Amino acid sequence: MRKPRFIVPTIAAGVLVLAGCSSTDSGTSDDEGGLALVTDGQLTVCTNPPFEPFEFEQDGEIVGLDIAIAEEIATDLDVEVATVITPFEGIQSGAALNAGQCDLVASGITITPERQNNIDFSEPYFAADQGLLVPEGSDLSSIESLADANVGVMVETTGQAWALDNGLTVTEFDDLGAQVQALETGQVDAIVNDVATLTPFVSDGFELGNNFATDEEYGLGVKKGSTELLDAVNGTLERIQEDGTYDALYTEWIGTAPSEG
Known part of the structure; x- marks a missing residue:
């Protein structure tokens, strides 16, 4: 780059x-x-x-x-x-x-x-959607599967709003780096953020559980x-x-x- x-x-x-x-x-x-x-x-x-x-x-x-x-x-x-x-x-x-x-x-x-x-x-x-990042092998993918999960979100973002609108239990973080670290240490079960920002982490022991179409624009x-x-x-x-x-x-x-x- x-x-x-x-x-x-x-x-x-x-x-x-x-x-x-x-x-x-x-x-x-x-x-x-x-x-x-x-x-x-x-x-x-x-x-x-x-x-x-x-x-x-x-x-x-x-x-x-x-x-x-x-x-x-x-x-x-x-x-x-x-x-x-x-x-x-x-x-x-x-x-x-x-x-x-x-x-x-x-x-x-x-x-x-x-x-x-x-x-x-x-x-x-830029057109954006919300993504779900989970550990490799996780069975978390749908909104329904997240009902009992702790989902990490970035404060004051549309990802946070999306998670709350869907009734998910969330833990707030100040930035994406803190979200990923929390997923790495098991503090949260999954994280939600704009899908383009989650894909760089897919090769680090994580996988993209889902892409939720939200039709957002930057x-x-x-x-x-x-x-x-x-x-x-x-x-x-x-x-x-x-x-x-x-x-x-x-x-x-x-x-x-x-x-x-």
């Missing part, structure tokens, strides 16, 4: 800082006639690895499909990319954007009506009202779809070509 061209050292933000910087302090403001960014010359992206293949650490840098797409946006804006590791709750709620931690949130975020109240989403760029997010930036993001998404870049990135990071339609 290729390394990103414009990644600068990652900034860790394990605890959401509510006193964020404003674009007028160090970035370009709309009043100056340019695109408002948290830091001048830099597209700052909040993300929540590990969430392979969308964002994860490789050789000390955060890489993945989301980061590669963010690079394309940055290229079109003639700026560099910086990633800020942020709890998913702060990403999906819009808190990280509102605090001025970043310009863009990119973390495999399913577009939902609730999140649309807090974030302005780009056009969809979007990139900006602060509410950031029309100029949103237009730029959508412009890049349109460009990479038309010039073949998206298909190449998808194949590189997901491992298969995107399906037609």
Whole structure:
């Protein structure tokens, strides 16, 4: 897998800082006639690895499909990319954007009506379903078979909502890595998350018990009202779809070509 061209050292933000910087302090403001960014010359992206293949650490840098797409946006804006590791709750709620931690949130975020109240989403760029990861040889596969199981979910995700909607007993974790570790140690019987993020673990003593079709779509997010930036993001998404870049990135990071339609 290729390394990103414009990644600068990652900034860790394990605890959401509510006193964020404003674009007028160090970035370009709309009043100056340019695109408002948290830091001048830099597209700052909040993300929540590990969430392979969308964002994860490789050789000390955060890489993945989301980061590669963010690079394309940055290229079109003639700026560099910086990633800020942020709890998913702060990403999906819009808190990280509102605090001025970043310009863009990119973390495999399913577009939902609730999140649309807090974030302005780009056009969809990835179709997703929920998957069930279980130990090899497990008989857990259907919703019915999970009735007495302890299912690990990632907090504030659509996977958590799906599990609760189906009446499953869940244990919450902050990220995918903690979910997989809990399955490895027997703390949970199975884990639910977006299916594309579970397939990298199939060869590690786990198997995919099921793929539950939920017809979700991922979007990139900006602060509410950031029309100029949103237009730029959508412009890049349109460009990479038309010039073949998206298909190449998808194949590189997901491992298969995107399906037609």
